Amino acid sequence: MATRDAYGDALVILGKKRNDVVVLDADLSGSTKTGKFAKAYPERFFNVGIAEQDMIGTAAGLSIAGKLPFASTFAVFATGRAWEQVRQSVCYPNLNVKIVASHAGITVGEDGGSHQSVEDIALMRVLPHMTVIVPADGPETLQAIEAVAEHKGPCYVRVGRNKVPTLFGEDYKFKIGKAHVFSAGKDAAIIATGLMVAEALKARDILKSDGIDAGVINMSTIKPIDADAIIAAAKHCGAIVTAEEHSIIGGLGGAVAEVLAESAPVPLVRIGVKDTFGTSGDQEGLLKHYGMSANDISSAVKEVVRKKK
Amino acid sequence: MVVTEDQLKALKEKARKIRVDILKMLTDCGSGHTGGSLSSADIATALYFYKMKYDAKKPDWKGRDHFILSKGHAAPLLYTVLAHAGFIEQAELCTLRKLGSRLQGHPDSKYLPGVEISTGSLGQGLSVANGIALGHKLDKTTNRVYVLLGDGELQEGQIWEAAMTAAHYKLDNLCALVDNNGLQIDGPVAKVMGVEPITDKWRAFGWEVIDVDGHDMAKLTTALDSAETVKGKPTMVVCRTIKGKGSKVFEGKVEFHGTTPSKEECETALKELAQETMCK
Numbered sequence: 087m088a089t090r091d092a093y094g095d096a097l098v099i100l101g102k103k104r105n106d107v108v109v110l111d112a113d114l115s116g117s118t119k120t121g122k123f124a125k126a127y128p129e130r131f132f133n134v135g136i137a138e139q140d141m142i143g144t145a146a147g148l149s150i151a152g153k154l155p156f157a158s159t160f161a162v163f164a165t166g167r168a169w170e171q172v173r174q175s176v177c178y179p180n181l182n183v184k185i186v187a188s189h190a191g192i193t194v195g196e197d198g199g200s201h202q203s204v205e206d207i208a209l210m211r212v213l214p215h216m217t218v219i220v221p222a223d224g225p226e227t228l229q230a231i232e233a234v235a236e237h238k239g240p241c242y243v244r245v246g247r248n249k250v251p252t253l254f255g256e257d258y259k260f261k262i263g264k265a266h267v268f269s270a271g272k273d274a275a276i277i278a279t280g281l282m283v284a285e286a287l288k289a290r291d292i293l294k295s296d297g298i299d300a301g302v303i304n305m306s307t308i309k310p311i312d313a314d315a316i317i318a319a320a321k322h323c324g325a326i327v328t329a330e331e332h333s334i335i336g337g338l339g340g341a342v343a344e345v346l347a348e349s350a351p352v353p354l355v356r357i358g359v360k361d362t363f364g365t366s367g368d369q370e371g372l373l374k375h376y377g378m379s380a381n382d383i384s385s386a387v388k389e390v391v392r393k394k395k
Numbered sequence: 396m397v398v399t400e401d402q403l404k405a406l407k408e409k410a411r412k413i414r415v416d417i418l419k420m421l422t423d424c425g426s427g428h429t430g431g432s433l434s435s436a437d438i439a440t441a442l443y444f445y446k447m448k449y450d451a452k453k454p455d456w457k458g459r460d461h462f463i464l465s466k467g468h469a470a471p472l473l474y475t476v477l478a479h480a481g482f483i484e485q486a487e488l489c490t491l492r493k494l495g496s497r498l499q500g501h502p503d504s505k506y507l508p509g510v511e512i513s514t515g516s517l518g519q520g521l522s523v524a525n526g527i528a529l530g531h532k533l534d535k536t537t538n539r540v541y542v543l544l545g546d547g548e549l550q551e552g553q554i555w556e557a558a559m560t561a562a563h564y565k566l567d568n569l570c571a572l573v574d575n576n577g578l579q580i581d582g583p584v585a586k587v588m589g590v591e592p593i594t595d596k597w598r599a600f601g602w603e604v605i606d607v608d609g610h611d612m613a614k615l616t617t618a619l620d621s622a623e624t625v626k627g628k629p630t631m632v633v634c635r636t637i638k639g640k641g642s643k644v645f646e647g648k649v650e651f652h653g654t655t656p657s658k659e660e661c662e663t664a665l666k667e668l669a670q671e672t673m674c675k
Contacts, residue, residue, distance in 0.1 A: 175519050
């Protein structure tokens with residue numbers, strides 16, 4: 087299931103539970119899956135046309151009127167085109183607006199670099215009051231949407247276009263600001279987010295056959311980052327690899343590096359887009375092209391383990 | 396609702412006092428936007444002391460009408476009006492722009508009750524007003540939403556996105572006003588980036604448009620009354636104003652967009668403003 091599909095389902099559930107929930111989109115409701123909500127609750131759905139800046143401001147106004155607005159479009163537009171609206175009209179006044187953006191990262195694929203958002207986590211993370219969440223699968227997305235609805239204040243949730251494996255069962259409990267440790271590992275810990283969590287789990291299996299015990303941590307909340315989990319992993323394994331479908335500058339890798347440098351300096355290798363734009367291609371091809379496949383992560387783990395010595 | 400002669404007299408006197416307080420606070424502070432605060436003073440007075448419903452003791456009162464100062468640099472005007480309306484103490488006006496003050500350089504809703512949303516970055520207030528108006532439409536409540544724009548601000552693209560949204564969703568509970576003083580920080584609006592014909596543009600975007608002298612209290616109050624009767628579309632009141640209105644020291648002078656008067660200039664202006672009432 088794609089995380090955007092889970093988002094659409096979550097909105098319908100939430101819309102039934104709470105009649106203050108309203109949803110806005112900028113002509114991409116079929117793609118962001120807000121269309122599911124629009125079908126169920128047409129009077130509470132507002133399409134503003136291809137006008138992302140206006141959408142963010144309108145969402146801010148709806149929150150002043152006592153509504154709980156969810157505003158959606160592609161990540162590149164929600165966080166790039168409308169960045170200053172998010173800053174001035176949402177974060178600065180600390181309004182209860184939820185921005186859920188889809189088609190994030192390079193795995194948008196064929197649409198190419200213009201549509202591949204590899205900067206959005208950095209752009210949202212730098213804003214005061216903002217909470218930033220990147221769910222790894224469908225079930226986590228469902229819980230994350232419920233959690234941001236309960237959380238007071240601006241939230242950014244990043245979802246993807248393509249299907250991702252389901253990693254979490256019914257016993258999983260998502261909590262904002264809390265990392266999930268799949269396995270603690272011994273030689274190095276892979277801290278991953280979004281669809282890279284599944285890649286990290288594959289890398290762990292590859293490494294096992296080489297006799298390397300790598301831990302895997304799902305860091306679905308990028309802000310506030312779970313510093314305790316990062317420090318614990320650094321102390322336990324002595325080496326960290328981060329994996330994200332985003333620029334290695336300013337995103338998960340940047341956030342983890344900040345924590346490590348200040349509180350637990352250990353060798354670090356960041357997997358992600360290395361200060362470049364995206365390009366057209368299919369998911370598998372792109373992950374290989376940008377050095378972000380499970381094989382690349384396992385090589386990075388070997389590299390970081392060597393750095394320990 | 397028809398404005399009475401007594402009301403008009405009181406409103407004019409209120410606007411005069413507001414101008415006096417704006418000048419005092421700006422001169423005392425030494426930084427801030429003089430011209431656009433003075434040009435909008437009659438508009439804000441008509442809104443707060445004639446038209447709008449609010450409870451200064453309960454700024455979050457659900458039955459209130461909403462006002463958004465999209466041209467956030469006219470903050471000194473908003474603060475003065477909020478003081479006269481009883482949201483804040485008059486004494487607080489002298490804290491303008493000082494460290495720790497609730498009276499930030501541009502309005503900040505985090506700190507100051509009565510400010511609906513922080514503004515300052517131009518072009519964003521109309522979208523926010525639309526959102527509030529949509530919320531009230533959903534709730535079937537009768538609250539009205541007012542938003543004050545600058546004419547230079549109309550150069551922002553987001554304004555025209557929002558103009559479409561307001562008409563598309565038939566937001567007849569929304570009334571926008573533009574302070575058309577013809578000057579922006581770099582010079583005359585017509586020279587920097589022309590925005591005329593303003594009325595034709597808004598009509599073409601599906602709005603009811605009323606064109607008034609923005610210093611004529613009778614016309615302003617009548618425009619606000621008639622905006623309430625418009626059904627199925629939003630109303631734009633184009634207020635033709637004079638930047639720095641109130642004293643020859645500032646009137647029509649672009650250099651007073653973002654600067655404050657010296658003590659001497661303030662004294663001269665205050666004398667003129669005092670005479671204004673004595674004569675009438």
